[in-house]
Amino acid sequence: MISPHELHFTAIRAQGPGGQNVNKVSCAVHLRFDIRASSLPEAVKERLLQRPDQRVSGDGVIVIKAQSSRSLEQNKLEALARLQALVAEAARVQPPRKATRPTRGSQRRRLETKSQRGEIKAGRGKVGW
Secondary structure (H helix, E strand, O other): OOOHHHEEEEEEOOOOOOOHHHHHOOOEEEEEEEOOOOOOOHHHHHHHHOOOOOOEOOOOEEEEEEOOOOOHHHHHHHHHHHHHHHHHHHHOOOOOOOOOOOOHHHHHHHHHHHHHHHHHHHOOOOOOO
16 A cells, blocks of 8 residues: 555654663654655545644654664564554545434433423522521
């Protein structure tokens, strides 16, 4: 689905604990994927661009950071798997919602609870002597 020449990996230093190894080894990965320049179908591109996701930048580039492993290759695979999951979710089309009416029982229950709440609130007033 995603061709490898559309992916740009950058090795960076990982954050968090790990001592000297974290400070000297660049094993975390930034994966950059330009949505507009990709070979994805137009509908999938539109859904990806309209996602309210902080990983999608304003200029249409997905940036995924993977740093859970101490291996650069495993972090690359993890970032790629997360990107594929994101694209697969955008590729899935939601079925259109069928409009339905509330049942008579649910309407009756809603009105009963409204009247009960009204009685409770009406009983909170000043007591007349």
